[in-house]
Amino acid sequence: MxxxxxxxxxxxxxxxxxxxxxxxxxxxxxxxxxxxxxxxxxxxxxxxxxxxxxxxxxxxxxxxxxxxxxxxxxxxxxxxxxxLIDAHGHVIGLGDNLSQLDVRGAKSVEEITAKLEQFAKNKQGWLLGRGWNQELWSNTRFPTAKDLDKVVNDRPVVLSRVDSHAIWVNSKALELAGITAATQAPDGGEIIKDEFGNPTGIFIDKAESLITQHMSAPSKQAISDSLDAAGAHLLSLGITSTHDAGIDKTTWEVYKARSEQGDLPLRIVAMLSAASPDLEYMLKAGRYQDAESFMSIRSVKVYADGALGSRGAALIDDYADRKNHHGLMLETQAKLEELFTLSFKNGFSANTHAIGDKANKVVLDAYQNVFKQTGGMLLRNRIEHAQIVTPDDIPRFKALKIIPSMQPVHATSDMHMAEQRLTDDQLQGAYAWQTFLQQGSVIAAGSDYPVELANPFDGLYSAITRMDHNKLPENGWRAAEVLSREQALRAFTLGGAYAAHQEFKIxxxxxxxxxxxxxxxxxxxxxxxxxxxxxxxxxxxxxxxxxxxxx
CATH class of the missing domain: 2.30.40.10 (Urease, subunit C, domain 1)
Incomplete structure (x- = not known):
């Protein structure tokens, strides 16, 4: 055992x-x-x-x-x-986050730089952190490299936004990566530039790689240590099984080794990252599951768009607060269909990140086309997040047997920002948990830690109330979509088990x-x-x- x-x-x-x-x-x-x-x-x-x-x-x-x-x-x-089962988290990211600079909830740039200044005193090399959210500041504009330079200018600093879909770096990081006004963002990414065309220090979605490719890859021991740290934290919150949304080859190797040694801290359902250059190698190795269901690997995490907070979620219509901007599709529909076909032919399901209504529509179209040509509908494929979906597309989840893998706490974290980013028409199918359930879809609930806190009781509360911890807004935000206590508990238990083909085991x-x-x-x-x-x-x-x- x-x-x-x-x-x-x-x-x-x-x-x-x-x-x-x-x-x-x-x-x-x-x-x-x-x-x-x-x-x-x-x-x-x-x-x-x-x-x-x-x-x-x-x-x-x-x-x-x-x-x-x-x-x-x-x-x-x-x-x-x-x-409790968290159907969408990032295990190693959580473990890493426990040892990095945590600026979650910071109310200003000055609060963050003060924390960075203290953090830098005891660290060498690249300074990494996570959790900033400009929507919490009085000035909600993106920060700049110069803000960080005031406290650290001799070492590179990389701070991930709370949703992991943007990074904020200092000038030393720009210098080491060779980023200049002439640098172009890759498809599916954006470099925020000032009025003179100079990079400001903010990189969104696929543009992040322009910086992160210069950072050393973590060792297997570091990954194993992060697994233990994350495992201890999740167990303390009552999570006995978690789905890990996107792992690379080194993590895949660590997970299988730890499984074979019999010392995993909790049950893990791991998704192979479609962004990994080793995806085909991992797929050819086949599905993996140990005898006691501590480790299961039988799905691929695909990335369709960015996040709402960084305006990277792909929308059909303009962002309400940024005209002529529709967000970012990280992959074309043709590429999505290629990834789905590759996954299905190897017996793996495809779990696709889609937040904006355009991304959800394109992903559903891609699934539908591949199902007709290749099959794969019965693999329990998922759309991860499914946050902004047009009312016309919601029934397609049921028709195509797509599981909406949703994180209730996103609604209560995003509600004020979502009202700024989106029009009322765009919000008609937003965070539509009850609508999905009423049509017969199975919701697999999670937290998306460390984007959000991992505590599942926060998620249960959000699902049942659609209110923040101050019980606001009164009666809940877009309250027709609240869940009952029974529905919420089922989403955090049997829903996650079903999404992992484990409903008869856990x-x-x-x-x-x-x-x-x-x-x-x-x-x-x-x-x-x-x-x-x-x-x-x-x-x-x-x-x-x-x-x-x-x-």
Whole structure:
């Protein structure tokens, strides 16, 4: 079985001295248990019986008398839920982010440069950070290299925007990369320039590579360390399985090696990056899954457009706040069809990033064409984000069996900015979770960490309320699309499992599924709605093994 690499073995021994092997039967009792059921509805229980890491039965507390030789574990009345599944994150990016400069939530350029100045004192070489968002500043214009030069001018600085679709660099980075007024952006990218044609220090989407290609690639050990850091963080939030949206060859090699060694921190469903020059090599190696479903690799992450915050999301009509600008398609429809065909012929599904309404339309057209010529409709292909979709295109998801892989917290993070970027007509199909569900689509919910915080209870709260943590706007933003508590929980459990072809293995606590579950300090179904995002995870279990315990 997978080793408890991230958990203190002495603590585990002290807590459950008799629970040294999951081959034993374990009975978790005195729990306030809830699980969605594959066939629909919510099942409640107080006792969970586990053997060999899998669910045997759930029921009331009399069940423990049926298993007299079992190890008994008192849940102390806490709420027990299935382990939560984040269907869209970036595992190594999250691990890296934990050791880089974090400027998320900064309210001004000055706040960021002050943090950078302190950060630079203890770092050598390239200075990397993430999280800036000009929409939070009083002056919402993009910043410049000169702003960074004031505090660091002797080393290159690269700060990723919160959505990862733009970078902000200093003049040293421009110099090392040889960027001048004559430098042209690649297709699918934009270099922001001043009125004299000089680069300002902002690079959007594919233009980022003009800078990042000069940075050293991380070692396998660095990737493995980031995996451990991210894994520990996700486990503390109650996430037992995560889908990693786009990995390169080195990460692919690390993941498979860690899987074979049996020391992955949590379940990972990895998507091969279509941007990798090694894509065909990885596809030819075939799909991968270990015996215990800790590592699954059977899909390709394709990139169609940019993000709304950096005005890179591809729109049919102009941006409301930038006339004659429609965003950026990162690939042509022909290239998308080529990538889909390559994926399908190798037995891999295609999970395509599409945020703007044009991108979603082009991607749907590409899927439709390839399905007719090559097949592949039954591979559970996905559109990642599906944020701005025309009402006419929403039914096509169902007709083409495309899974909308959506991140509820994006709606509450984006709502004010989206109202500036888009007209009311453009917003008619925006973040349309309830519309997708009502037509019979399966939503796979996630967070898009580290673009957003990874806490799934933030996502559950956003899905149920469409309000920020101050309960604004009152009654929710475009509230017709809110989800019920049951719908939201299903999207963060069985929805993600279904999208990964794992609905009969994880996602609910039903007979013969892996015993992935969490204990939390609040009753998800009964607490006031504004308490949901405050939920604390007390314990996280995977396959009947304790992986995290809150100190």
């Amino acid at each position: 997978q080793l408890k690499k991230l958990f203190n073995p002495l603590l585990l021994a002290g807590l459950f001295a008799s629970c040294t092997s999951i081959a034993q039967t374990q009975v978790i009792y005195n729990a306030n248990g809830y699980t969605p059921l594959y066939q629909g509805g919510i099942h409640t229980f107080s006792t969970l019986v586990i053997k060999n890491g899998k669910v045997v039965k759930t029921g009331d507390d009399t069940l423990k008398n049926t298993f007299p030789d079992a190890t008994l574990i008192d849940a102390k009345g806490n709420t027990l839920l299935p382990g 996602g609910s606590l039903e007979n013969s599924k892996w015993a992935d579950f969490i204990l939390v300090d609040k009753d998800y179904f009964k607490v006031p709605v504004d308490e949901i995002y405050k939920t604390q995870v007390l314990q996280t279990w995977i396959a009947g093994e304790l992986r995290f315990k809150k100190e």
